[in-house]
Amino acid sequence: xxxxxxxxxxxxxxxxAARAVNLVMTFVLARMMGPSEFGVSVLGASAFLILEAIRxxxxxxxxxxxxxxxxxxxxxxxxxxxAITAVLTIxxxxxxxxxxxxxxxxxxxxxIYVTAFGFALGPxxxxxYALWSRALAFRTIAFMDVLSAAINAIxxxxxxxxxxxxxxxxxxxTLSAGIGVALACWLTRHQLxxxxxxxxxxxxxxxxxxxSSATAIIYKVSDxxxxxxxxxxxxxxxxxxxxxAVTLSSFPDSVILAGVSAVALPAFSHKARxxxxxxxxxxxxxxxxxALQWPALVFIGTxxxxxxxxxxxxxxxxxxxxxxxxxxxxxxxFALTLNFPILVAAGAIRHTxxxxxxxxxxxxxxYVLAATQGLQxxxxxxxxxxxxxxxxxxxxxxxxxxxxxxxxxxxxxxxxVILLCSAAGPxxxxxxxxxxxxxxxxAAAAGLWATGWLLAVRLTRHPLLCxxxxxxxxxxxxxxxxxxxxxxxxxx
Numbered sequence: 001x002x003x004x005x006x007x008x009x010x011x012x013x014x015x016x017a018a019r020a021v022n023l024v025m026t027f028v029l030a031r032m033m034g035p036s037e038f039g040v041s042v043l044g045a046s047a048f049l050i051l052e053a054i055r056x057x058x059x060x061x062x063x064x065x066x067x068x069x070x071x072x073x074x075x076x077x078x079x080x081x082x083a084i085t086a087v088l089t090i091x092x093x094x095x096x097x098x099x100x101x102x103x104x105x106x107x108x109x110x111x112i113y114v115t116a117f118g119f120a121l122g123p124x125x126x127x128x129y130a131l132w133s134r135a136l137a138f139r140t141i142a143f144m145d146v147l148s149a150a151i152n153a154i155x156x157x158x159x160x161x162x163x164x165x166x167x168x169x170x171x172x173x174t175l176s177a178g179i180g181v182a183l184a185c186w187l188t189r190h191q192l193x194x195x196x197x198x199x200x201x202x203x204x205x206x207x208x209x210x211x212s213s214a215t216a217i218i219y220k221v222s223d224x225x226x227x228x229x230x231x232x233x234x235x236x237x238x239x240x241x242x243x244x245a246v247t248l249s250s251f252p253d254s255v256i257l258a259g260v261s262a263v264a265l266p267a268f269s270h271k272a273r274x275x276x277x278x279x280x281x282x283x284x285x286x287x288x289x290x291a292l293q294w295p296a297l298v299f300i301g302t303x304x305x306x307x308x309x310x311x312x313x314x315x316x317x318x319x320x321x322x323x324x325x326x327x328x329x330x331x332x333x334f335a336l337t338l339n340f341p342i343l344v345a346a347g348a349i350r351h352t353x354x355x356x357x358x359x360x361x362x363x364x365x366x367y368v369l370a371a372t373q374g375l376q377x378x379x380x381x382x383x384x385x386x387x388x389x390x391x392x393x394x395x396x397x398x399x400x401x402x403x404x405x406x407x408x409x410x411x412x413x414x415x416x417v418i419l420l421c422s423a424a425g426p427x428x429x430x431x432x433x434x435x436x437x438x439x440x441x442x443a444a445a446a447g448l449w450a451t452g453w454l455l456a457v458r459l460t461r462h463p464l465l466c467x468x469x470x471x472x473x474x475x476x477x478x479x480x481x482x483x484x485x486x487x488x489x490x491x492x
Contacts, residue, residue: 301323
């Protein structure tokens, strides 16, 4: 448990730092690029979302989840990933012009050409990250994540300022990928045998990857298809606005819960190999996640306008109402970061594909219909599609990690109290300012929000309180070591 907690700390710290760098990059670039320019990069990135999903046939999760990991399995996963990547890279280069012609955006072809080089380096990074994750070496992963984010941010800002516009993002991501791969290979220079070609275990790789990748492919294709539909029905400016709205509203998942998503699979897999109770681990994790995610989303929803002005600037103000809608709809997504990892750990990965198909088949027509009515309707459609996903995936988890619904709702009870207490301050500020709070109002609301959250955690004796106390003790211990001070007589 101590190793997992330590891994979570490093994973969280690394993800937080990387997201902070990305937030600064977003802040700066939003004032240098308009929605239309940014929309071109969104459409280009959507194409590579699909390719990344297909490459997951040689899944990193395969190496993390294996009970006994052999050299042949590592080499086979690398070989399969390399072969798939080579084919996909060639396809991307050949289809760049047709894709650009489809959208009437000649600029899109050049973006795809440059980004393809960074994509081609993926097989060299995947096995290294998988072995680091399996060993819970999240300190190293955190360092790599922050470095990669910093290189990407500095490169993007510098190139855009020099007039490269959206192409600056493509060149910066490729540069970041190249430096990251070079450094990762150097750090594992004594284990370069993992890059030997072998197909001895290709059946095992495909057996796992087929289901894992198929699920990822469905969701990534669904997301990419949605943005492509929006780009076709609307325009690149609308795509840029919507993507920024999604980015702001998903802040809790991408930043606050970043460490959870990184550690969930290794942690659940470790418990499964040790024969521990997965049900209790899952419910406890749900309690922690909801107590963090829900209050964060309610703050984003109530303070959407000042947050948009602060992060993106006045030219992106159309994003604010979309952020507000998406933030509240995302509250039904509290189990998102946990459902897939717990099912993989429970050996139920084969059952994830049918659920993914059902969810996408039901959700896509809603998105397409909403796109014909404009951006606000697209955002409102999340109130139908997100709860649908919650119902489908929770049912699947219950089938393989059995728990009663009353246990499920009891787990969320304290988090609901925390939500109400933390929401009181921001809602009061919103009402007082008649729905138009300023940036200074958001700062005041943040103070009230944090106070309400801390008080509620203590009053409900939420399991997070124990983690907070342990973190405080660990920090004080480290400070004492640095200063040479002795602990008080009653210290544990």
